[in-house]
Amino acid sequence: MTGPAVNPRTPGSAGRVTRLRIHPLKGARATELESMEFDALGPRWDRRWMVVRTGGGMVTQRDTPRLAVVHPHLDNGALRLEADGVDPLNLPATPTGDPLGVTIHGTGAVGCAVSPDADAWLSTVLGREVRLVFMREDDARATDPAYAEGRLVSFADGFPALLVSERSVEELARRSGRDIPVERFRPNIVVTGAHPHDEDQWQRFTLGTVGFSGVKLCTRCKVTTTDQKTGVRDPDREPLRTLALYRRIESGVYFGVNVVHDGPGRIAVGDRVEVLERGIIPGAGLPIHG
Secondary structure: OOOOOOOOOOOEEEEEEEEEEEOOEOOOOOEEEOEEEEEOOEEOOOOOEEEEEOOOEEOOOOOOHHHHHOEEEEEOOEEEEEOOOOOOEEEOOOOOOOEEEEEEOOEEEEEEEOOHHHHHHHHHHHOOOEEEEEOOHHHOEEOOOOOOOOOEEOOOOOOOEEEEEHHHHHHHHHHHOOOOOHHHHOOOEEEOOOOOOHHHHEEEEEEOOEEEEEEEEEEOOHHHHEOOOOOOEOOOOOOHHHHHHHOEEOOEEEEEEEEEEOOOEEEEOOOEEEEEEEOOOOOOOOOOOO
């Protein structure tokens, strides 16, 4: 895997926040924000709803790319779902359904059933029988202690937030010979940067007044090949095919950094990125830098 030669001891300014995005419904379209509040689970309302099969297994764009056509909107925690060809659906801010056992990448978790109307609406849009669940704060999951011990996460794959830099996306686009929208990587935080993949070394950094730690490089999958407006897969498997040529470590392909936050706070578009400590951020199966 290639990257710029950077002095690992050099702290300092490394760009600014350019976009902030949450995905209220895991696997569905993102909502753009000008500022982002962080609570105990990560970006507030991010991945707090999830579609599951009748047996409780998660449904994502890995197996159901059509999820990309579902557009969630939030208003003080109340969720509105929209998709072409069906009437929108309004859901309450605090679902009170029964607990439902769910699985995320084979690991058990607990969700709260939302409503039969939500189940029916999503089943119609996705063309398969599914249910909608909500995560209450009391049901938050623990992050992998091998990378981030003592932290909490919602229905996100493993960590509270994902950061990607524009320079890294530009480098990937250059190598692939085509435009690559940053939406393909479904990040929460998009930043400028001095060099492509400089964020791979941001072990400790601040965005505005909030402290963050880079804990694990993000393993990429076929979701990156899905058009986030239409739900259609790229026939050439881009950008994953190009990523595999220069961003492979052992059996994984990596792009972007999973991060955890120091505590509650708010960041905003335009906030400065200040790197406090550089070092090796591990990927899956790699030794953690001491």
